[in-house]
Amino acid sequence: MSISMLYKTKRILLVAFSCFIALGVGFCFLSEAAAGGFEDELPVTKRIIILGNRVFDDKILKNKMHTKEAGVFSFFKKPRYRADFLMRDLERIKSFYRKNGFFSTEVNISSLVRDEENNSIKIKIIINEGERTRVRKLGIGDNEIISKELIKDVLKLTEGQPYNPNLLKVDQYSIFNLFFERGYLGTGISYEVNVDSTEVDIFWKIRVGEKAKINAIQIVGNRKVNKDIISRELTIHPGEYFELKKIQQSKQNLYNTGFFSSVDIEPENLNLKAGIVDIRLGVRERKMGYIETGMGVGNVHASHIFVEWGQRNLLNRGYTLRFISSYSFSLFSDNEIDFSEMNFEEKYIRYEGELRFPHIMSTWNTFSLGAYYEDDATIQPAVFRAMSYTSSIFRQVSRQTLLQFSYIFEHIKRDDSPGEKSESKRHSLELEYRRDTRNYYFNPKNGNYFNLELRYSGGVLGGDDNYYSVVSSYRSFSTILNEAVLAYRFRVGFLEPFAGTVSSGIPLESRFFIGGGNSVRGYEENSLGPTGISGDPVGGQVLLLTNVELRFLFPGLSRFNIGGVIFLDGGNVWENINAIAINQFTILKEMDEMTTRDYKYSAGFGLRYYTPLGPIRVDAGFPLKKTADIEKNNYWIHISLGQLF
Numbered sequence: 341m342s343i344s345m346l347y348k349t350k351r352i353l354l355v356a357f358s359c360f361i362a363l364g365v366g367f368c369f370l371s372e373a374a375a376g377g378f379e380d381e382l383p384v385t386k387r388i389i390i391l392g393n394r395v396f397d398d399k400i401l402k403n404k405m406h407t408k409e410a411g412v413f414s415f416f417k418k419p420r421y422r423a424d425f426l427m428r429d430l431e432r433i434k435s436f437y438r439k440n441g442f443f444s445t446e447v448n449i450s451s452l453v454r455d456e457e458n459n460s461i462k463i464k465i466i467i468n469e470g471e472r473t474r475v476r477k478l479g480i481g482d483n484e485i486i487s488k489e490l491i492k493d494v495l496k497l498t499e500g501q502p503y504n505p506n507l508l509k510v511d512q513y514s515i516f517n518l519f520f521e522r523g524y525l526g527t528g529i530s531y532e533v534n535v536d537s538t539e540v541d542i543f544w545k546i547r548v549g550e551k552a553k554i555n556a557i558q559i560v561g562n563r564k565v566n567k568d569i570i571s572r573e574l575t576i577h578p579g580e581y582f583e584l585k586k587i588q589q590s591k592q593n594l595y596n597t598g599f600f601s602s603v604d605i606e607p608e609n610l611n612l613k614a615g616i617v618d619i620r621l622g623v624r625e626r627k628m629g630y631i632e633t634g635m636g637v638g639n640v641h642a643s644h645i646f647v648e649w650g651q652r653n654l655l656n657r658g659y660t661l662r663f664i665s666s667y668s669f670s671l672f673s674d675n676e677i678d679f680s681e682m683n684f685e686e687k688y689i690r691y692e693g694e695l696r697f698p699h700i701m702s703t704w705n706t707f708s709l710g711a712y713y714e715d716d717a718t719i720q721p722a723v724f725r726a727m728s729y730t731s732s733i734f735r736q737v738s739r740q741t742l743l744q745f746s747y748i749f750e751h752i753k754r755d756d757s758p759g760e761k762s763e764s765k766r767h768s769l770e771l772e773y774r775r776d777t778r779n780y781y782f783n784p785k786n787g788n789y790f791n792l793e794l795r796y797s798g799g800v801l802g803g804d805d806n807y808y809s810v811v812s813s814y815r816s817f818s819t820i821l822n823e824a825v826l827a828y829r830f831r832v833g834f835l836e837p838f839a840g841t842v843s844s845g846i847p848l849e850s851r852f853f854i855g856g857g858n859s860v861r862g863y864e865e866n867s868l869g870p871t872g873i874s875g876d877p878v879g880g881q882v883l884l885l886t887n888v889e890l891r892f893l894f895p896g897l898s899r900f901n902i903g904g905v906i907f908l909d910g911g912n913v914w915e916n917i918n919a920i921a922i923n924q925f926t927i928l929k930e931m932d933e934m935t936t937r938d939y940k941y942s943a944g945f946g947l948r949y950y951t952p953l954g955p956i957r958v959d960a961g962f963p964l965k966k967t968a969d970i971e972k973n974n975y976w977i978h979i980s981l982g983q984l985f
Contacts, residue, residue, distance in 0.1 A: 382420040385409050386460040391450065392467040395440075404436050405429040407463070411895075421461045430465070437469065441502030444470035471538045473503045479543035486518050491544075494518065503540045508533070515544060521584040523551045526612040552582045555609075555616040561623040565599050569658040570623065572699050573597060582607065582617055592739050594623065597698070598652050598660065601626050628653040634953075644668040644688075660696040668718075690714040700733070708732045716849065719866055721876065722757040724849045726750055742774040752849065758872075760848055764804035768797040778817060782954035783983060785825050789815040797850075798839065806839040807846050811883075815985050824892040829985040833883035834917070851879030852913045855940075857978030859885055860911040862942030862961025864976065869913035870936055880913030882920065884939070887985060891948070901950040907984075909961070910941045927964060934967045941965055944975070954982040 388409045390398050402409070407429050408419040430447045437445035450464040478499050480488045492498060494514040496507040512529050519527040526549025534541040556578055559567050573593040575586040587605050594603045602624040609618040632648045650662035668688035692712035700707045709731055716724045727750070734744035748768040754760050771794045778787035791813050798806030813831040820826050837846050855877075856865035872878045886909070893903040914920050914937060925939045946959035959978045 382422060383454060383459050383461040385419045385421045385463065386455070386458075387462045389462070389464045390467065391464065392469065394469060395442075395472070396436075401433055401436070401467075404432045406432075409463075410460075421463070426463065433465075433467070439504045439506065441473045441504060442469055442471075443473060446470070473535075473538045473540060475499055475501050475503050475542060476536070476539040477541040479541070481544055481546045483546045483548050485522065485524065485548055491515055491518065497542060505533075508542075511544075515546070519548065523582040523584075524549050525552045525582060525607065525610055525617060526550055549612060550615040552607075552610065552615055552617040554578050554580055554582055555611075555618050557619045557621060559621045559623070562625060564625060564628055564656065565623075565653060565658075566656060569597075569599075569653075570594065570621070574621075576619065587619075589739070593736075596736060597658070599623075599625060599628070599658075626652065654695075658698055660698075661694070663693045664691070666690045687718050688714070688716050705733050705735045708734075719848065719853060719877070719879070722760075722848055723755040724757075725753045725755075726849075740775055740777050742772075742776075744770075744772045744774075746770045746772075752847070754848070757848055759845075761804065761844070764847065766797050766805045767801035767803040768795055769801065770795045778815075782952075783950065784817045784827075785819050785823075786817055788817070789813075798841065805847055805850070806841040807835055807837040807850070809833065809835045809850075821892075824890060827887075827889045827891060827983075827985070829885070829887040831883065831885040835881040837881075846881060848879060851881065852883035853877060853879045854883060854885060854911045854913050856976075857959065857980055858984060859887075860909045860940055860942055860961075861907065861944055861959050861978050861984075862909070862963040862976050863940060868911065868936075868940050870915045881916050882914040883911075884913075885911035889984070891983075903948040903950065903955075905946045905948060905957075905959070906944070907946070907959070907961075908941070908943050910939060912937070912939045929965060931966060934965060936967065938965055938967075946978075956981055957983065959984075 385407055386409065388402060388405070388407065390401055393401060406425045407421065410419055426449070430449070433447045434445055437447075446468040448466055450466040451462075453462040453464075455461065475497050476499070478492070478495075478497070480491055494517075495511045496514075497503065497511055508531060512531065516527060516529045519525075528547040528549070530545045530547075532543045532545070554576060557571075557574070557576070559570055562570060573596075574590045575593070576583070576590055580586075591603050591605050594600055600623045602622075604620075604622045606620050606622075607617045608620050611617070629651050630649070632650075633646065635645045644666055646664060646666035648662060648664045650660070652660055654661045666689070690712060691714075692710065694708055694710040696706055696708045698706045709729075711727075711729045713727050714725070716726070729749045730746055732744055732746040734742060737743055746769070748766075748770060750766040750768070751763070752766065753763040773790075773792045775790045776787075778784035778789055791811075793809075793811045795809045795811075797803065797808065811831075811833040813829065815827070815829045817825055817827045833852050835846055835851065853866040853869070854860060855863040855868035860868060866877050866879075868877070869880045870878050887907065888909075889905050889907045891903060891905045897903075912924075919937055921937070924935075924937055927941055929938065941964040942961045943964060944959055944961040946957055948955040948957050957978075957980050959980075960975055961978060962975045
């Protein structure tokens with residue numbers, strides 16, 4: 341394919357992708373307009389006034405209503421008044437009060453004031469809350485398996501709490517589940533409720549059943565995956581006591597194989613007299629062979645196209661084989677967002693393959709063999725070409741925790757890299773620990789992620805490069821302020837050469853680089869830290885990066901999956917640890933006092949369009965500390981697919 345054809349093809353793909361997003365948003369607007377046509381003659385709900393409520397404020401009660409009042413962001417769709425909807429809203433409010441212990445609450449319409457000239461209406465609702473019924477006493481029957489304190493911790497209806505009879509069944513299930521988890525499947529849970537005016541006494545009776553053993557495990561639904569392959573992923577076996585924790589771990593192990601789209605493990609045929617239970621394991625298989633393609637839109641390394649071919653169950657032995665080809669490019673150069681001047685300059689090409697062997701030597705460890713070739717031009721003006729072979733052994737210690745040990749051989753060739761060796765061979769050992777408790781991979785709202793990588797190259801392993809490194813990162817996510825997400829990241833790295841590499845220096849491609857859309861926004865890609873004689877970045881041996889973001893959905897635009905973010909970034913790399921000083925971390929500093937060693941800060945805001953594969957993000961970053969060489973750029977625009985971290 342000629343260069344001109346390649347350019348045209350990539351441009352067509354990008355334009356098509358952009359049109360797809362635009363059409364998707366446009367369709368949402370058109371759908372809303374079509375649906376709301378007949379409502380245009382109905383009066384606009386100008387205001388809703390609620391009187392008589394003491395326990396719950398107006399905002400809580402209005403959130404329970406389908407009828408909404410006009411607000412600042414109502415220009416997309418004006419809220420219309422419908423009498424039938426309002427009557428249902430009154431019942432919703434009454435139901436809400438009942439769930440919170442108010443059984444005599446009355447909710448009525450006080451007045452409806454119509455403004456014919458402006459076609460609007462003002463609604464006034466009056467509430468008589470009445471007395472609240474609460475739990476006075478809570479009794480729990482004796483048993484020798486689970487303490488009363490632990491049982492009380494799982495209950496919704498405890499002493500002093502509002503009484504809601506609908507929660508009795510919830511609490512009954514919660515108590516039974518405590519015994520179910522421990523294998524006491526025949527346990528019986530019942531309750532007595534005594535009502536005295538606005539006070540309620542609850543007593544729980546517990547009859548502990550026998551602990552059940554697993555009699556047989558029936559596997560159904562598999563067609564291409566052998567039962568032996570399924571059985572080796574299980575942590576439950578016939579003759580052992582039933583334990584829910586092991587059931588859940590077995591289910592996760594089966595999902596981790598990648599063979600199945602659904603896994604159901606259920607107890608059946610419970611024989612209380614014999615103390616045995618059967619397990620039914622039902623699976624639905626995915627396609628074993630697959631081809632996947634995709635693309636991303638963004639700056640420098642984040643603009644890419646990839647193709648992956650894989651076989652999930654090679655030779656019907658549970659082996660996994662995959663090949664990936666990816667191409668990355670610079671979309672917008674020199675901070676110019678101009679679609680007529682799009683730049684498809686090659687930045688990064690990679691071809692890789694991997695073969696995995698799970699449960700080597702009948703253990704829970706997985707062994708993998710891999711190789712890749714890459715052509716990397718992301719650190720201008722240098723170009724690196726590398727061929728690598730790897731062998732790894734890793735173990736999924738738990739659902740959230742991974743431990744991996746690898747041997748890596750690399751053959752690197754370097755072009756346009758003054759002062760660097762033209763090529764070198766490298767032997768390395770790498771140890772990685774990863775713990776991930778995020779609730780969602782693409783767009784987490786809660787949880788943490790911790791990663792630690794230790795690497796040793798050269799020395800007794802041989803090769804031309806001798807150094808060791810430690811790199812660690814921590815990310816945290818928490819939901820605050822009505823579903824806004826506070827996220828932050830802390831990343832630190834350290835490189836140290838030894839033997840002959842002390843004099844020649846750590847190779848350029850192994851050093852730390854920072855700056856740009858994936859690290860410190862507001863600065864050019866890889867621009868921070870030490871520079872060479874020509875002014876080009878040369879990277880460093882010490883890295884420190886901090887990011888803080890507040891992610892939120894825009895009021896009125898959340899239905900279109902459009903949100904925003906405000907952020908504060910900071911980071912830099914240094915030639916060695918001795919180059920770091922405390923005065924480099926001040927936020928404000930005169931430009932003539934600034935050096936490349938100063939810790940750089942930036943602030944900014946961005947837009948997010950959320951898709952099933954993660955958000956498309958556009959960020960505007962404003963550097964807070966600028967040296968003379970970056971004075972011309974007061975901001976940078978960064979476009980990418982996926983959250984920054």
